[in-house]
Amino acid sequence: GSQVVLSVEVDAEQVLKSIDQAYSRLAPRVRIAGFRPGKAPRPMVEREIGWPALRQEALDLILPTAYNSALDEAALDPIDVPRVEVQQFERGQPMRFTATVSIKPDITLKDYKDISVPRPHSEIGDKEVDEALERLRLRFAELHAAERPVQAGDFLTVDTHILKSGAVLIGESETDAQLEVDKERLITGLAEGLIGQAVGETRDIALTLPADYPKKDLAGQNVVFRITVKSIKERRLPPLDDELAKQVGRGQTFDELRQEVHDELQEAAHQSDEQRFENDVLKALDERMEVEVPEALIEREVSRRIRELETRLQEQGVKMDRYLQYTNTSLDVLKAEQRPQAVQKVRLELALETVAEREGLTVSDAEVDEAVSNALAEEDHVGHRHGDLRTADPVRAYFRHQLLMRKTIDYLSSVAAPESSDTIEPPSEAKELESAGKSASGGERRARQKKGR
Incomplete structure (x- = not known):
């Protein structure tokens, strides 16, 4: 055992x-x-x-x-x-x-040098560039007063009241609220109910509040939104021309802007391809490993994730008990939710540590020094703390471990004998995923984003 x-x-x-x-x-x-x-x-x-x-x-x-x-x-x-x-x-x-x-448990790890994974190669086409340029136009759009009734996509200034059984609910009224008429973001039926409404007009719109409505006592209830439109603004998109390129700050001509957008998307697609390739390599590694994960390691990883979440909440001025109350959960439930990801993380690290040991992979003191210095520069710590952090054993041990995991992943990727694969069309928005083997930053239970009123 x-x-x-x-x-x-x-x-x-x-x-x-x-x-x-x-x-x-x-x-x-x-x-x-x-x-x-x-x-x-x-x-x-x-x-x-x-x-x-x-x-x-x-x-x-x-x-x-x-x-x-x-x-x-x-x-x-x-x-x-x-x-x-x-x-x-x-x-x-x-x-x-x-x-x-x-x-450390007994680990059986077979044939990891025989891992063969296709390496994807995505190419960005005109469609993806056009979509990115359209998103850019939306970012630099201007709002202008509209002398007409409400249309989809408009930006409104409104007074709102929520009524239940004919009575206005206390604490559920807003004055001069800003609202975008977007059915994807508003409560179901609200955007449709606003279409055609004129400035100065008041409408009662019957709706059913979603199950995840922030006020738990109103979630799922049938209510009436009483809305008075005070102003209507429409979004006017800038033309795709040289002026937009200058406004955005990406070149002097539209052709230069388009090329830069293409290059950025291609780089993001490349990063995404590499992450998918690494994930497939690590999945193949995991499939070749047999191990009984020690409970002590699982509990330690769960605790680390909870501490990490608590730190992020504190940076936002939110206490853990408040977060648990808002998400209607408990610390025990939160730990249980973290467990599957913790088990997977521990399995991955045990496998990588085994490979590193078998292959004689190590991290030098100079590499640790560089990693710590880079991290401190990014964090912009107060100067007098730098020396303490650079020499603190726990800090150096953390970075040494992270560097060893990264070096082992790079080694496995290099010996995975990747086969060439057909060009793959990427998602419309290529996103760089978090590097595998790095300290997990996600996985926590987040409060679901509520739909706006």
């Missing part, structure tokens, strides 16, 4: 030495009437300290050394903190304790 119980015995002389060291630490804190500090007889001082406190201090001194010696003797590399049980610890007697530790 992936758990080992070490039975350890420490000779009586070492026990006595640890008790003496513990006494030397605790005695200066003791004050006994009639004696100057440090001059009272030891038996009196020990009675004042008490055996439980003296024993615990001695254990704190002797256990780490005894435990590490036992690990070295057994040639074990634990993956978590040990669970220690002390059976005997008395003056004049050997100390006996057990330490239960989790170790």
